[in-house]
Amino acid sequence: MLFEISDRADAADAAAVADGLLRFNESELGPSGMRALTILVRGPETEVGAGLIGRTAFGWLFIEKVWVGETLRGRGVGRALVDRAETEARARGCTDAWLDTFNPQAHDLYRRLGYEPFGQIERYVGERTRFFLRKVLREDRRP
Template structure:
């Protein structure tokens, strides 16, 4: 199994919203031009792990990372994040950020060098949404 770059699919509503954001960004001076970053790991034609994110404004945002239960603990999550960071650096990014939940092991990202920079308590109730970032070496 190996990591592959996948082609993202964007529906017409998402395209319209991004177009409106891009138009507004022309006025503010901060063009919204996210570059999708989608990685997958397949086994016998089935996706068994993947990362969905994008780069924009010199940052990588990791939206979703998932690894099938039978592959957890084998390093695929780390490999996907590392590959996403490599691509982000090629795209001239300064760093990466992610948000996750206390029940989804923010420690995983901390082991990869990410540092917490914010949290939303009781989201969901009794848990926290945690925001982490990692600055790349300049």
């Protein structure tokens, strides 16, 4: 047995680990319906000015990354990205969403959008707390 340690994940190797874990989870829980979700805001020269990266699986939306470029901040772009992700997640049959952040402004935005904290790590980076938040997307969600 050989253990390799690296500071970079080869895309094929990372996919092998992710696929193996997904197959295991699906063998235990049934089909996940795993699908990537990417929403981009492009500028006039097609450059990416903001975006959201996430995925849907097992009836949940997981928002992994949200970034809004400096020139687009304060214009409701973050809210619009999350709204569009939630709309797409509902269309995919998701009943709930979750995300995490250690950015105070993002935390406040997510709270305004109806996300509720369910856990945190104090002093995650310096004095900043990492918050884990969730939101019910459909009231008729699974029991």
